Amino acid sequence: MSANAITPVILGLLAMRPLSGYDIKAVVDRSTRFFWAASYGQIYPELRRLEAEGLVQGEDAPNGGRQRRVYSITPAGRKALVEWLLGRTVTIELRDESLLRLFFADALPKEQALLLLEGRKLGHEQYLAALRAIDARPGQDPEFVDLVLRWGISYNEWGAQWCQQQLDRLRNETKAA
Amino acid sequence: MSANAITPVILGLLAMRPLSGYDIKAVVDRSTRFFWAASYGQIYPELRRLEAEGLVQGEDAPNGGRQRRVYSITPAGRKALVEWLLGRTVTIELRDESLLRLFFADALPKEQALLLLEGRKLGHEQYLAALRAIDARPGQDPEFVDLVLRWGISYNEWGAQWCQQQLDRLRNETKAA
DNA sequence: TAGTGCATGTAATGCGTTACATGATTTC
DNA sequence: GAAATCATGTAACGCATTACATGCACTA
Numbered sequence: 306m307s308a309n310a311i312t313p314v315i316l317g318l319l320a321m322r323p324l325s326g327y328d329i330k331a332v333v334d335r336s337t338r339f340f341w342a343a344s345y346g347q348i349y350p351e352l353r354r355l356e357a358e359g360l361v362q363g364e365d366a367p368n369g370g371r372q373r374r375v376y377s378i379t380p381a382g383r384k385a386l387v388e389w390l391l392g393r394t395v396t397i398e399l400r401d402e403s404l405l406r407l408f409f410a411d412a413l414p415k416e417q418a419l420l421l422l423e424g425r426k427l428g429h430e431q432y433l434a435a436l437r438a439i440d441a442r443p444g445q446d447p448e449f450v451d452l453v454l455r456w457g458i459s460y461n462e463w464g465a466q467w468c469q470q471q472l473d474r475l476r477n478e479t480k481a482a
Numbered sequence: 483m484s485a486n487a488i489t490p491v492i493l494g495l496l497a498m499r500p501l502s503g504y505d506i507k508a509v510v511d512r513s514t515r516f517f518w519a520a521s522y523g524q525i526y527p528e529l530r531r532l533e534a535e536g537l538v539q540g541e542d543a544p545n546g547g548r549q550r551r552v553y554s555i556t557p558a559g560r561k562a563l564v565e566w567l568l569g570r571t572v573t574i575e576l577r578d579e580s581l582l583r584l585f586f587a588d589a590l591p592k593e594q595a596l597l598l599l600e601g602r603k604l605g606h607e608q609y610l611a612a613l614r615a616i617d618a619r620p621g622q623d624p625e626f627v628d629l630v631l632r633w634g635i636s637y638n639e640w641g642a643q644w645c646q647q648q649l650d651r652l653r654n655e656t657k658a659a
Numbered sequence: 660t661a662g663t664g665c666a667t668g669t670a671a672t673g674c675g676t677t678a679c680a681t682g683a684t685t686t687c
Numbered sequence: 688g689a690a691a692t693c694a695t696g697t698a699a700c701g702c703a704t705t706a707c708a709t710g711c712a713c714t715a
Contacts, residue, residue: 317586409494410626
């Protein structure tokens with residue numbers, strides 16, 4: 306399997322149930338997008354490539370006159386998915402602009418630098434609200450899908466708390482000095 | 483300032499001290515790389531562009547016969563940096579392959595799925611070791627640079643603990659069932 | 660004198676996003 | 688009948704990484 310970034314996403318989602326390219330995009334936008342995004346420009350060509358490799362199989366399933374092609378995973382596709390799941394992890398990339406700002410915040414007066422920390426805290430809280438809205442259906446999802454959602458919630462709770470702690474610490478230092 | 487991804491990194495680092503393109507790459511590889519990477523292919527062209535815009539200023543500073551050009555930030559560059567620092571944050575992207583695996587781990591037998599969680603925990607612990615090695619010089623760095631390093635350490639501590647908690651929980655559930 | 664580190668730079672490549680085009684169906 | 692949603696697909700664009708090219712200086 307010569308993979309690119311969405312390959313495992315497609316195989317992983319199709320391993321749960323058959324989906325069209327459109328469906329895949331919609332599911333990604335509600336789930337993995339938080340740590341792994343995807344666009345049509347990747348999905349459709351990749352579905353065709355995976356079908357040519359025999360890892361997925363497409364079937365025309367129009368809704369009335371509206372064309373629609375639904376893909377299922379093949380046994381070979383399942384095998385490729387498991388191999389990827391058990392292979393060695395490489396990518397743990399974090400691209401966090403708010404953290405970058407914090408890193409350079411010494412260029413600001415202390416007051417304004419603390420504002421950046423408050424902004425970051427707010428970001429975590431908003432993210433948290435979005436994830437909790439998704440969490441409205443307990444027990445609906447497969448166990449590990451749910452686990453990752455919990456991760457997102459815990460991470461943002463932790464992140465907001467961390468910001469608050471640092472705000473308290475830095476404000477005390479300022480006062481003490 | 484028409485900015486791309488490394489623009490603020492360059493301005494931010496030059497606000498601390500003058501550096502060559504080579505230096506910038508080296509500093510990034512030891513610091514921001516954990517949440518914001520950079521390559522020569524970005525740095526050198528961008529330095530020239532920023533110089534043309536008057537945000538940085540280069541000066542030839544050869545080491546013997548070895549050419550070398552050191553850049554400093556200009557007042558206009560400092561202004562642009564502060565604007566970026568106070569502007570609105572957008573990018574909070576997480577691209578975490580280990581999380582993606584966890585998300586699809588229902589495709590594996592429970593035993594192997596738990597192995598993924600253990601692998602993630604190990605990843606956090608290794609990351610932690612790398613960050614603690616950097617932490618060997620307390621008080622050497624500017625306050626907020628240090629803050630971000632602390633963030634990295636706390637984040638990985640939290641992440642490893644979270645993995646352990648989930649491992650305990652999932653193992654108990656399996657036993658109870 | 661061979662290898663490593665300092666130092667700059669570009670061309671090719673790969674990749675993903677954005678924007679656009681098309682058209683049917685459902686909903687208000 | 689307009690707007691939103693379903694549905695597929697591609698071309699252009701932007702951007703960053705990789706690989707390569709060059710050459711000096713130090714050190715083992």
